[in-house]
Amino acid sequence: MPGWADFNGGDIFYGFPxxxxxxxxxxxxxxxxxxxxxxxxxxxxxSALAEVVAFRDHRFPALKGAQLVxxxxxxxxxxxxxxxLIDFHPRFENVLLVGGGSGxxxxxxxxxxxxxxxxxxxxxKAEPRFSLATKSEAHHREVH
Numbered sequence: 179m180p181g182w183a184d185f186n187g188g189d190i191f192y193g194f195p196x197x198x199x200x201x202x203x204x205x206x207x208x209x210x211x212x213x214x215x216x217x218x219x220x221x222x223x224x225s226a227l228a229e230v231v232a233f234r235d236h237r238f239p240a241l242k243g244a245q246l247v248x249x250x251x252x253x254x255x256x257x258x259x260x261x262x263l264i265d266f267h268p269r270f271e272n273v274l275l276v277g278g279g280s281g282x283x284x285x286x287x288x289x290x291x292x293x294x295x296x297x298x299x300x301x302x303k304a305e306p307r308f309s310l311a312t313k314s315e316a317h318h319r320e321v322h
Contacts, residue, residue: 184237191233201247204234213253220251254280257313262286264294264308274298275310 179195179202190207197203206229222230227249235242257263257278267273276294279286296302306312 184233191230191237202241202244204230205252206230206233210251215253215255218251218253220253222249222251256280258316259312259314261312262290262308263310263313264290264297265304265310266297268310278313 181192181194183190183192192205192207194203206226227246230249231246234244255277261278262276263278264274264276267275274294274297276290279290293302293305297304
């Protein structure tokens with residue numbers, strides 16, 4: 179079973195095959211409320227869990243009724259527009275801010291590291307879409 183994503187008019191469900199004998203993963207990529215990562219309860223609500231199970235049963239009928247091995251909230255951060263933040267601090271020229279990539283950070287990690295090092299050393303030009311100026315308090319996520 180490959181990793182997969184089901185895009186339904188912006189409503190995204192995705193999953194992975196059985197890795198490390200933890201079972202098949204099913205997830206709904208849906209933004210929740212803002213949380214404090216130090217105090218967040220990482221347990222999904224019963225309605226969120228029912229939604230994922232209903233999707234699984236509909237799209238993967240051979241798994242209908244399969245035992246639920248575990249469930250947890252997959253917390254991640256991202257910027258207001260869904261793009262990385264890789265820019266110098268407005269007041270401290272020796273501080274590079276890097277973030278906004280949890281949803282995509284793992285797969286882009288090596289390139290984010292290369293680009294960030296290049297910015298710190300003055301070897302690469304700034305990419306405008308990664309600038310702090312393009313981020314805001316209002317959510318306008320365009321990148322998945």
